[in-house]
Amino acid sequence: MDYIKSPMNYIGNKYRIIGQLKRWFPKQIGTMVDLFCGGCDVAVNTAAARIIANDINVYVIRIFQSFQRLGLFATLDYIDETIAAWGLSKENKDAYLKFREHYNKSSRNPLDLYILMCYSFNYQFRFNEAHEYNNPFGANRSSFNEVMRANLVRMFPRLAGIEFVSEDFTRLDLTGLGPGDFLYADPPYLLTCGSYNDGKRGFKGWGEEDEQALYALLDRLDAQGVRFALSNVSHHKGRRHTRLLNWKAEHGYHMHRIAFNYDNCNYHANNRNAITREVLITNY
Numbered sequence: 001m002d003y004i005k006s007p008m009n010y011i012g013n014k015y016r017i018i019g020q021l022k023r024w025f026p027k028q029i030g031t032m033v034d035l036f037c038g039g040c041d042v043a044v045n046t047a048a049a050r051i052i053a054n055d056i057n058v059y060v061i062r063i064f065q066s067f068q069r070l071g072l073f074a075t076l077d078y079i080d081e082t083i084a085a086w087g088l089s090k091e092n093k094d095a096y097l098k099f100r101e102h103y104n105k106s107s108r109n110p111l112d113l114y115i116l117m118c119y120s121f122n123y124q125f126r127f128n129e130a131h132e133y134n135n136p137f138g139a140n141r142s143s144f145n146e147v148m149r150a151n152l153v154r155m156f157p158r159l160a161g162i163e164f165v166s167e168d169f170t171r172l173d174l175t176g177l178g179p180g181d182f183l184y185a186d187p188p189y190l191l192t193c194g195s196y197n198d199g200k201r202g203f204k205g206w207g208e209e210d211e212q213a214l215y216a217l218l219d220r221l222d223a224q225g226v227r228f229a230l231s232n233v234s235h236h237k238g239r240r241h242t243r244l245l246n247w248k249a250e251h252g253y254h255m256h257r258i259a260f261n262y263d264n265c266n267y268h269a270n271n272r273n274a275i276t277r278e279v280l281i282t283n284y
Contacts (some may be wrong), residue, residue: 001019002211003018003019003039003041003045003261004044004045004151004154004155004158005041005154005155006039006040006041006124006151006153006155006280007039007148007149007151007152007240008039008040008063008123009039009040009122009123010041010060010122010125010150011038011092011124012038012039012186012188013022013039013040013191013282014042014231015188016044016260017119017258017259017260017278018041018045020258020280021122021229021231021258021280022045022046022182022258022272023040024117024229024280024282025182025229026048026076026182026218026227027095027284028180029046029047029048029049029180029181029182030048030049030050030180030181030182031048031049031050031051031052031176031177031180031182032046032048032050032051032052032179032181032182032183032184033051033054033172033174033181033183034038034046034050034051034052034053034054034058034175034184034186034220034233035054035169035182035183035184035185035186035187036054036055036169036185036186036187036188037053037164037170038055038057038060038186039060039063039213040053040155040159040162042184042186044155044158044159045158045197046105046184048182050161050163051162052162052163053072053162053163053164053165053220054164054165054166054167054169055166056166056167056168056169056173057125057166058059058158058166058240059110059113059125059127059131060125061164061165061166062110062113062166063110063111063113063114064159064164065110065130065164066109066110066111066114067152067156068112068160068162068164069157071156072152072153072156075111075152075156076149076152076153078111078114078149079114079144081113082111082112082115083144086098086102086143088115088119088143089119089137089143089240090138090142090143091139091140092139093137093139096116096119096120096137097137099112099115099116100133103116103133104132104133106203108133112224113133114127114137115144116133116135117135118142118143118144118148119136119137119142119144120136120137120138120141120142120247121135121136121137121138121139121141121142121236122138123138123142133207140276141203147263148191148266149224156242158254162186166282167186169213169214169217170217171202174217174220174221174226177221177224177226178225179224179225179226180222180230181226181247182232183225183227183228183229184225184228184229184230185214185216185228185229185230185231186230186231187206187210187211187214187220187230187231187232188205188206188210189232189233189236190208190211190241191233191235191236191237191239192233192236193277211243211244212243215247218230218283219251220227220253222283223284227282227283227284228282228283229281229282230280230281231278231279231280232244232271232278232279232281233275233276233277233279234277234279235275235276236276236277237276248252248281251283253282253283254278254279254280254281254283255279255280256282256283257277257278257279258278258279258280258281259278260276260278
């Protein structure tokens with residue numbers, strides 16, 4: 001199947017493994033909640049009567065909401081006109097820095113932030129403690145290229161029916177979910193090399209207390225009859241995710257192996273003790 005790729009290269013995105021994940025997703029879904037939606041690769045590739053996409057990064061959520069509000073043609077016109085007006089290119093660092101300052105000091109337009117991301121290092125969303133965008137320039141590599149344009153165009157029809165929300169996962173009201181509904185959780189991974197764990201992107205990091213709060217939330221959903229799927233890793237850099245595995249075993253949840261390449265992380269892939277095992281844990 002030909003899956004839609006997000007026009008954002010979000011850290012931890014699941015585009016490369018969406019087919020494996022969907023193998024274990026329910027075939028019929030009433031309400032689907034993507035609890036940590038990020039670039040929305042999973043939500044836009046999942047069929048459900050209702051889809052709620054949530055992320056604590058309100059700036060990313062506002063970008064999607066702006067896409068919805070403006071529509072495809074107005075969005076593309078704005079992007080093209082802004083790139084031309086500011087002289088943005090993958091070679092023009094000065095233009096990027098001036099546009100970044102414009103966004104931080106006066107604009108705060110979600111589409112300006114999207115354009116900034118397109119020309120930034122590794123296409124990342126990084127903010128300082130004042131929530132100013134601070135990712136450096138992606139010299140000679142990053143731009144709003146034809147591939148990103150095509151991804152944006154392909155994603156647009158799927159965005160229309162999605163409800164975008166920005167809440168801490170502990171504050172999102174899920175009491176209305178029940179049998180027939182489904183929640184997918186792709187939180188930051190405690191054991192991996194993700195930079196989002198440390199809170200240095202302008203939002204709170206992820207620690208043991210967050211992990212435990214997520215397990216408690218999933219247990220409550222299980223008691224409500226809600227089906228859930230949790231992405232995580234069971235092993236990484238020779239470490240075993242004991243907390244995750246014990247929780248899974250205690251409640252009788254099911255664990256499915258997902259093939260994924262973590263070669264970009266800083267560890268020796270030829271060390272068998274350092275193998276990373278991506279898993280999907282379900283309660284059905």
